[in-house]
Amino acid sequence: MRRLVTDTLIIAERNLIRLPRAPELFIGFTLQPIMFVLLFNYVFGGAIRTPGYSYIDFLIPGIIVQNIAFGGFATALGLNEDVRKGLIDRFRSLPMSRAAVLGGRTLADVATNTLSLTVLLVTGVIIGFTFQSSFGEAVAGFGLLLLFGYSFSWFLAFIGLLSKSSESVNSIGFIVVFPLTFVSSAFVPVNSMPAGLRDFAEVNPFTVIVDGLRHLWLGAPAHNSVWGSVAWSLAIIAVFAPLAVARYRRAAVSA
Amino acid sequence: MSDGPAIEVENVVKHFGEVRALDGVDLVAERGRVLGLLGPNGAGKTTLVRVLTTLIKPDAGSARVLGRDVVHEGPLVREEIGLAGQYAAVDENLTGMENLTMVGRLYGSRRRAARERSRELLERFDLVDAANRPTKTYSGGMRRRLDLAAALVAKPPVLFLDEPTTGLDPRSRLSLWEVIEDLVGEGTSVLLTTQYLDEADRLAHNIAVIDHGRLIAEGTPEQLKDRVGGEHLDVTLEQPGDTDRAVTVLAPLCAGRPTVDGNVIHVGVRERRGSIVDAVTRLSDAGIAVEDLALRRPSLDDVFLELTGRPAEPASEERDLADDGPAQQERAA
Ligand SMILES: Nc1ncnc2c1ncn2[C@@H]1O[C@H](COP(=O)(O)OP(=O)(O)OP(=O)(O)O)[C@@H](O)[C@H]1O
Ligand SMILES: [Mg+2]
Numbered sequence: 001m002r003r004l005v006t007d008t009l010i011i012a013e014r015n016l017i018r019l020p021r022a023p024e025l026f027i028g029f030t031l032q033p034i035m036f037v038l039l040f041n042y043v044f045g046g047a048i049r050t051p052g053y054s055y056i057d058f059l060i061p062g063i064i065v066q067n068i069a070f071g072g073f074a075t076a077l078g079l080n081e082d083v084r085k086g087l088i089d090r091f092r093s094l095p096m097s098r099a100a101v102l103g104g105r106t107l108a109d110v111a112t113n114t115l116s117l118t119v120l121l122v123t124g125v126i127i128g129f130t131f132q133s134s135f136g137e138a139v140a141g142f143g144l145l146l147l148f149g150y151s152f153s154w155f156l157a158f159i160g161l162l163s164k165s166s167e168s169v170n171s172i173g174f175i176v177v178f179p180l181t182f183v184s185s186a187f188v189p190v191n192s193m194p195a196g197l198r199d200f201a202e203v204n205p206f207t208v209i210v211d212g213l214r215h216l217w218l219g220a221p222a223h224n225s226v227w228g229s230v231a232w233s234l235a236i237i238a239v240f241a242p243l244a245v246a247r248y249r250r251a252a253v254s255a
Numbered sequence: 256m257s258d259g260p261a262i263e264v265e266n267v268v269k270h271f272g273e274v275r276a277l278d279g280v281d282l283v284a285e286r287g288r289v290l291g292l293l294g295p296n297g298a299g300k301t302t303l304v305r306v307l308t309t310l311i312k313p314d315a316g317s318a319r320v321l322g323r324d325v326v327h328e329g330p331l332v333r334e335e336i337g338l339a340g341q342y343a344a345v346d347e348n349l350t351g352m353e354n355l356t357m358v359g360r361l362y363g364s365r366r367r368a369a370r371e372r373s374r375e376l377l378e379r380f381d382l383v384d385a386a387n388r389p390t391k392t393y394s395g396g397m398r399r400r401l402d403l404a405a406a407l408v409a410k411p412p413v414l415f416l417d418e419p420t421t422g423l424d425p426r427s428r429l430s431l432w433e434v435i436e437d438l439v440g441e442g443t444s445v446l447l448t449t450q451y452l453d454e455a456d457r458l459a460h461n462i463a464v465i466d467h468g469r470l471i472a473e474g475t476p477e478q479l480k481d482r483v484g485g486e487h488l489d490v491t492l493e494q495p496g497d498t499d500r501a502v503t504v505l506a507p508l509c510a511g512r513p514t515v516d517g518n519v520i521h522v523g524v525r526e527r528r529g530s531i532v533d534a535v536t537r538l539s540d541a542g543i544a545v546e547d548l549a550l551r552r553p554s555l556d557d558v559f560l561e562l563t564g565r566p567a568e569p570a571s572e573e574r575d576l577a578d579d580g581p582a583q584q585e586r587a588a
Contacts (some may be wrong), residue, residue, distance in 0.1 A: 003363075010360050018348035021389055086344035090405065094309045096332040096361040 006098040011104025015078065017110055018097040025074055030116040034123050040187060043126060046186050053112050053218060057132070061213040062139075062186030065206060067120055069177055071113040075105045075153045076169045083161065088251050093231030106153035113149040117142070132218045141216035144229055146210050151236035155227040158244040161251050182228045185210045189234035259322050261286045261413050261444030262307060267376035269302055269468075276302040278468035279314070284446055289439055290478075291459030292448040299468040300448040301341050304417050307446070308338045337411035341418050341448075347391035351382050351401050354390060360432055362409035369408070376404040379434060381427070395574070396423050403431065407438070414438065416447045420454060432457060434544035437539075456480075464562060472562050487551050488522040488534060493544035502570055504541045508533060 019026055037059065045055035079102070084090045091101050121129070131138050159202065163169045184190075184206035185196055190198055201207055211225035262284035269277040276299045284290035287534075292300050305311045307318055309329040317324060323331045346356050352373055359369030377386045380400040390398060399422055406414060420428045435458055439445060449455050455462050456476045457570070464472040464479070472479060492501055496516040502513050506523055508530055513522045525531040531550055538545050 007361060010357060014346065014349065014357055015351060021348045086340055086342050087346060089310055089340055090344040092310055093333060093338040094335065094361045095330060
């Protein structure tokens with residue numbers, strides 16, 4: 001157990017040292033949502049009706065949730081590269097904890113997520129986002145985001161170990177995660193969608209998380225969304241952490 | 256800890272789909288010795304190393320490292336081993352120093368001790384100047400050396416080196432040989448795969464030759480070389496028509512069957528000493544004109560020719576079966 005903790009920290013440190021040396025990924029994942037904030041707010045903002053809230057207030061929680069989900073792609077792409085470059089072989093031949101490579105990788109995401117979340121929030125505040133809740137609730141919102149981001153990193157760790165190439169990791173991002181975040185309450189109110197989509201959007205975990213965050217930051221009605229978010233996050237970890245670790249144990253350069 | 260052999264392999268079988276990468280291998284490596292594993296491309300060398308380092312599970316049979324079962328006692332085995340795989344496994348965005356320190360800490364050392372040890376190894380592998388550069392700026396040979404250093408970080412009692420000198424320049428090769436000899440002098444057991452007989456010859460106390468996943472010969476370098484006929488003489492004739500006569504004339508010198516390749520005759524000779532003179536005399540007495548004549552050390556090809564009666568297979572054929580996409584392509588690049 002102590003081994004698990006120290007090894008996880010060593011691997012997390014490794015992934016964070018790398019960051020400033022290969023910053024493209026991080027910058028991409030942060031710049032792109034800033035661009036989205038500006039585009040959505042200034043281009044679509046006038047056309048999207050969000051009763052009770054200004055569009056920027058409505059938008060920021062949604063876009064931050066989307067951004068946090070993509071933060072986990074650093075894990076998916078990083079692990080995928082580690083497998084292809086043979087580093088996973090090296091780690092698997094060491095007397096280290098077998099959960100640490102994944103634990104450290106996903107933990108590093110929490111750090112980078114914190115950073116990009118802050119960048120986005122500051123951008124939002126500059127162009128007019130305001131908290132409409134207590135300090136404690138705002139902080140709880142932060143915590144909820146990081147927990148959800150962490151759980152999503154485990155899902156993406158599994159995807160990264162499963163994929164044969166970084167291209168296929170990317171296509172999961174664009175074919176699965178991107179649409180999932182759009183068909184949710186992140187950018188438009190769910191009740192403005194056509195019936196079929198609306199049904200889907202209502203059960204989409206992204207809707208639950210975004211609603212939970214809007215409750216904590218804007219005082220929107222909660223409808224169990226906060227506990228729902230926690231439950232979803234824990235469920236994702238409970239399912240994908242063991243799957244990813246099992247995959248890791250078998251991951252071999254060409255097997 | 257028992258003092259049995261360093262490595263024991265019993266009837267290990269490993270399939271990859273249709274390919275029998277290991278087809279019932281039995282092998283023993285003694286402690287404090289170097290076992291050289293030789294074989295052509297696709298023979299199963301890397302697969303055996305991966306089984307022994309707990310990276311893959313065998314389909315059948317069993318293997319032990321220092322008496323610990325590689326399947327059931329993986330964590331204990333990993334405490335005792337160091338691995339330098341066939342392709343350098345270093346983090347490109349970390350410096351040489353950071354790579355080694357990370358590995359040292361993952362073996363359980365304190366940060367400070369790991370740094371100390373890393374510095375020592377960087378020196379030993381001539382990487383001090385590059386120690387603080389990200390390894391993506393390293394040349395292939397430098398990465399290779401760093402990877403080998405990483406295998407030595409924890410001074411493991413059993414080392415697995417998969418083609419450690421492939422891609423190294425002659426000087427680095429020689430210094431790696433010295434490092435290995437020092438380690439063995441200190442009691443380390445080494446399993447080393449190689450394509451080069453001269454490397455095995457210099458380092459290995461015992462050699463195992465595998466092909467198609469089977470052990471086809473085993474012994475000390477001397478014993479193996481005797482089977483191949485020690486030294487080799489390549490005689491190039493001026494007239495291809497003279498080959499039959501030349502083979503007859505040279506027969507008394509030969510250890511094995513002479514082979515003919517166009518107007519070149521390859522002969523395994525019994526004695527190094529005097530064999531050139533002897534061959535020239537015999538040929539000129541018979542009135543056979545010689546264009547060129549060279550004495551050389553036996554190569555792995557000679558071992559194969561002798562042991563299997565056919566040349567080692569071309570590298571590409573078997574590889575294609577295994578090539579399952581970007582992983583190998585990228586590494587080959
Ligand atoms: N993961 C894999 N999937 C499919 N086939 C594989 C896999 N790994 C190895 N093989 C096959 O198993 C056989 C043995 O491969 P191995 O890598 O052990 O050979 P080797 O002796 O190390 O060769 P080389 O000298 O080229 O490194 C080959 O036919 C190879 O194609
Ligand atoms: Mg190999």
